[in-house]
Amino acid sequence: MAYSTVVKRHKTRVVSVGDHLVGGDHPISVQSMTTTNTFDVEETIAQIQKLEEAGCEIVRVTVPKKEDVEACRLIRSRIKIPLIADIHYDYRMALACLEATTDAGRPAVDKIRINPGNIGGEERFKEVIRKAKDKGIPMRVGVNSGSLEKDLIEKYGFPCPEALVESALRAIETAEGLGYRDIIVSLKASHVPTAVETYSLFASKCDYPTHVGITEAGSREYGTLKSAAGIGAILLRGIGDTIRVSLLGDPVPEIAAGFDILRACDRRVNRPEVVACPTCGRLDIDLERIVAEVEAKMAHLKNPLRISILGCLVNGFGEAKEADLGIAAGAGKGIIFKKGVPIRHVTEAEMVEALLEEVGRFDEDTPALKSYQEKKKSALPILN
Structure with a gap:
């Protein structure tokens, strides 16, 4: 049905995540993250397969240890959707994931997620960027209100939209200075008004695709409602190229919730x-x-x-x-x-x-x- 009120989508560049295209006019993707210990390969694969059955299009796993890097090699060979390595604190895990390949010779991960506020400083961040550029693997710059750089907290006093956006733009400037532009950005906050204004401010300044979510949303019932309020408000401003509904517990319900939010906002209607x-x-x-x-x-x-x-x-x-x-x-x-x-x-x-x-x-x-x-x-x- 055609309606007179149509929300124009914010135009972003396209980034390839494995064989999945993010940004531009491509459908807004629904993704999730496993709750398993990544090094437990069988349990992690089992959970990813349940997410795939539910319609998940991109999945993220945490990689805090060397064993998790090896696990990514094995996991990637047995799942159908792109795999993201989530990196915090230890930049060496990012380098190891970027270097790793499956037995078939393909990259062990299709994207890495880096939080510029906790990766250990600009030089380490640059080392990761160089490796990602060399391997042709995209990166999500994941800014989070709970882990902003110390100088930005000192400058603004608290994690306001301006601070979050400055963190993201700073990371982008560093990457572009090294000739790297395969970037997707998230700017997550648990406070819904802050998240909405942050994504809006970023979109006014940048054409990089965004991953949208409300971090630490909470339990399944309230977290779904809170995510719908925040993600929905952002989508209705035409912003967002992938989304995740972050819920406590089993991640599988996140997928239906994500598609329901897209459907309610008339951004992606994939069923009646x-x-x-x-x-x-x-x-x-x-x-x-x-x-x-x-x-x-x-x-x-x-x-x-x-x-x-x-x-x-x-x-x-x-x-x-x-x-x-x-x-x-x-x-x-x-x-x-x-x-x-x-x-x-x-x-x-x-x-x-x-x-x-x-x-x-x-x-x-x-x-x-x-x-x-x-x-x-x-x-x-x-x-x-």
Whole structure:
């Protein structure tokens, strides 16, 4: 469905992460991070495979030890998605990851993540950049409000948006001075308003692609809501090329949450969106049951359709007509709309199966519908 309000995406350069393209007009990616000890190869691979099944497109593992570098070699050979090595404090781990290859001769990692605030100073950072440039491997410059450089904390007094952005721009300037531009940037804060303003300020100054997230978001329920508020606000400013919903515990639920945020913000719709009116005393059908059945039976579909199921006549006709497919119901009966055109009457008992039939045969180029829309005529048949 075409809407008049379209958020223009901030134009960024394209960076290749393995065979995955980030930035430009490429789809916004959903990624996650393992919670396992990376050196436990079998457990880490098992978790990554669950993330792959959930739709994860890029995965990050922590690499604090030499054993983890060796593990990356083995893990990369057995997973399908790009692998990122997360480096903190010890720049030698970054160098080792960049040097490592699988038995087949491909890089052991597809990207490294460096926090400029804790890597040990500019000279060590430069050494990592030189190696990354030599090996042709991209880097995420991961600025974090909890680990800014000391001089920036002294300058600004606290991790404000200006401090975070200055840290990122400083790292970029260092990299560009060495002829290296395969960079993705994240500027994470746990405070949502700070994160939103930081990404906005950075986007006004730079065209490097960004990875968006709210760090230390919290437990699954609150962390999802907090991430939706922060990531959603950033996406709705047109900013963001990859996202992660950082949740406590099992990382697999992060993937569905990430795609739901993208879908709600109309940034990437990769399955049907079901819109339903809130429960109130005007309902004339068992809306909760109908919506639950429709969502369950469409869970496997990839059609980017907007489907409205409205249970009363107050707003039902108008909202159902705005969707790709919609039902406006009252008194146990309903009308199915397709691209604004009323196409069939159904009883409450028929609604779920009838709607699924229309989803299965949906074609927005149907000649009769196209002609109808061009003439901009509408008729609202009376339910009786």
